[in-house]
Amino acid sequence: MRVEGKEEPSSSNLSTLNLQPPASLALPAPLAQETSRLARENNLYLGTSSWKYEGWLGQIYDAQRYLTRGKISTRRFETECLEEYADTFPTVCVDAGYYRFPSDKFLAGLCAQVPDHFRLSYKVTDEITVKKFPQLDRFGHRAGSENENFLHAKLFIDAFLGPLSPHRGKTGVLIFEFSAFYPTHFERLRDFIAGLDAFLGQLPTNWQYGVEVRNAKLLRPEYFDVLHAHNVAHVFNSWTKMPLVEEQMAMPGSFTADFFAARFLLRPGRAYQQAVDHFQPYSETKEKNPEARAAIKALIKRGTAAPTPRPSYVFVNNRLEGNSPNTIAAALDLPVDRDVPLR
Numbered sequence: 001m002r003v004e005g006k007e008e009p010s011s012s013n014l015s016t017l018n019l020q021p022p023a024s025l026a027l028p029a030p031l032a033q034e035t036s037r038l039a040r041e042n043n044l045y046l047g048t049s050s051w052k053y054e055g056w057l058g059q060i061y062d063a064q065r066y067l068t069r070g071k072i073s074t075r076r077f078e079t080e081c082l083e084e085y086a087d088t089f090p091t092v093c094v095d096a097g098y099y100r101f102p103s104d105k106f107l108a109g110l111c112a113q114v115p116d117h118f119r120l121s122y123k124v125t126d127e128i129t130v131k132k133f134p135q136l137d138r139f140g141h142r143a144g145s146e147n148e149n150f151l152h153a154k155l156f157i158d159a160f161l162g163p164l165s166p167h168r169g170k171t172g173v174l175i176f177e178f179s180a181f182y183p184t185h186f187e188r189l190r191d192f193i194a195g196l197d198a199f200l201g202q203l204p205t206n207w208q209y210g211v212e213v214r215n216a217k218l219l220r221p222e223y224f225d226v227l228h229a230h231n232v233a234h235v236f237n238s239w240t241k242m243p244l245v246e247e248q249m250a251m252p253g254s255f256t257a258d259f260f261a262a263r264f265l266l267r268p269g270r271a272y273q274q275a276v277d278h279f280q281p282y283s284e285t286k287e288k289n290p291e292a293r294a295a296i297k298a299l300i301k302r303g304t305a306a307p308t309p310r311p312s313y314v315f316v317n318n319r320l321e322g323n324s325p326n327t328i329a330a331a332l333d334l335p336v337d338r339d340v341p342l343r
Contacts, residue, residue, distance in 0.1 A: 027329060027336075028060055028088040034332050039090040043310070044303035045119055045172065046332075047091035048324040049263065049317040052078050055283030060088055060325055083113040088325070090118055091172055093263065093315040097122035098177065099138075101159040104166075111167045119172035121313055122164075128156050129178050131185040151195050153202035161207065173208040173261050173313050175235055180214040189215060193222050200230040208310055210235040210261040216242055219251055227256035236262035236299075238292055238320065240271055245295035259310040262299055264292050264327070265317045275319035285336065286322035296331035 038044045054077070057063045061084050066077040085092065094110065102122070110120055130147050133139040149155050164171055178192075186192045196211070203209065211227060212235035213219075219234075227234050234256045236245045245262060248254055266275050267289055279286055296314060303312050316324040326336045 027325065027334075030334050031325065031329050031332070032088045034334060035089055035328070038300070038304070039117070039311075042304045042307045043259075043312060044300065044307065045091035045311050045313045046300075046328055047089040047093065047121075047313070047315055048328070049093045049265065049315050050095045051082055051085040051092050053282050053318060055281040055318070055323065056325065059283070059323075060085065079109075080113070082110060086114045086118050091121060091313060091315075093175070093313075094120055094122045097124065097160075098126050101125050101127065102163050104163050107163055107167055111170050114170060116169065118170055119311060119313075120167075120170055121172035121315070122174055124156065124160060124174055124176045126177075128152060128160070129176050131181065151199040153199055157202075157204065161204065168207075171207070172311065173210045173233065173259075175210045175212055175261070175263075177212045177235075178214065180241065189218055190222060193218070193226055196223075197226045197229070200226070200232055203230075205231070208257075208259060209233070210257075210313075212237050212263065214239055214242060219243070219248060219254070221253060224251070224253035224256050228253065231257045233257040233259055233261045236260070236295075238264045238268060238295075239266055240268060242268060244268060244291050246291065246298060249295065249298065257310075259308040259312045260299065260302070261313045261315075262295075263315045263317070264296065264320050266319055267292070272319070279319055279322040282318035282323055284323050285326045285330075288330075289321050289327075292320055293327065293331050296328070300331065 035046045038046060057072075061077075061081055063072055065084060066072045066080070068076060082092070096106075102125075114120065127147070127149050128151065131150050132146055133142045133144060135143045137143075160174070164174075181189065181192060200209070209230075210233040213223075214237075224234060234248075234254055236248045236254070238245050242248070245264065266272060267287075296316070299312075299314055316327045318324045321327050330336045
């Protein structure tokens with residue numbers, strides 16, 4: 001069982017940032033008020049994918065909080081900034097959960113920084129969701145081999161849900177992210193659907209689960225029916241080779257649970273590394289995505305018109321437009337900082 005892996009991307013150049021008083025701290029106040037209201041009144045939680053971004057200093061984060069001997073401490077920022085993040089947003093997607101099973105210490109450290117009403121959502125460790133290990137150094141001798149723990153329900157229950165159990169009150173949706181499958185993984189995609197059905201049937205039902213897939217051909221009635229049968233959300237996702245989120249939302253049966261979840265990650269057609277290179281350091285909106293903003297607004301409208309029995313979640317990534325706080329603010333029709341004209 002692999003419990004170590006790639007760390008969440010870190011901020012490596014904090015000490016070089018300009019420490020002048022921030023000019024844009026007006027953004028968090030109205031943004032915090034609106035996201036808090038939606039969570040409190042409509043059971044709808046808006047947040048971002050991860051939170052340790054130096055590009056948000058002066059926007060979401062006050063650099064003065066992280067000074068050590070006149071310079072920003074990278075360690076202090078990465079260790080403590082979740083507390084300040086929680087002043088603006090009521091939820092976050094913990095992407096680091098994808099790379100290793102969460103330890104008691106890791107989870108306790110996160111939960112200690114956020115208030116009781118905050119919800120930490122997690123990507124489930126790829127030990128459960130990878131069918132065949134990619135040829136990456138972090139997989140060591142297992143690179144290129146079949147994953148014997150793919151859809152291993154007992155391992156997930158013991159190694160993921162077990163450490164989370166003491167923190168259930170602050171836990172949001174647990175997202176099973178499945179990278180694109182190819183014929184070398186499954187000869188027929190319906191074989192994956194059958195395996196997913198069996199897996200979900202073995203899980204405790206008192207957690208919120210979401211399934212995120214990267215094969216557009218999986219978005220068909222059999223897939224949605226399996227999720228519906230287990231009250232598991234299809235995670236609407238904006239990704240390289242996926243349909244627009246609004247197109248996914250329009251598919252019959254795509255709202256599969258008593259809550260919904262969405263992740264706005266990349267503009268369809270754009271590769272991940274292209275987005276990284278284009279948008280870093282994520283300090284401003286560089287490219288507006290009207291389709292994604294419209295989809296976020298549609299989900300907000302849906303969530304406010306008919307609040308879901310269990311909390312619903314919408315997460316936005318910096319690599320969608322360049323700065324996810326701005327994207328969320330724009331979807332809420334709030335004034336947006338460091339924005340660009342719509343082209």
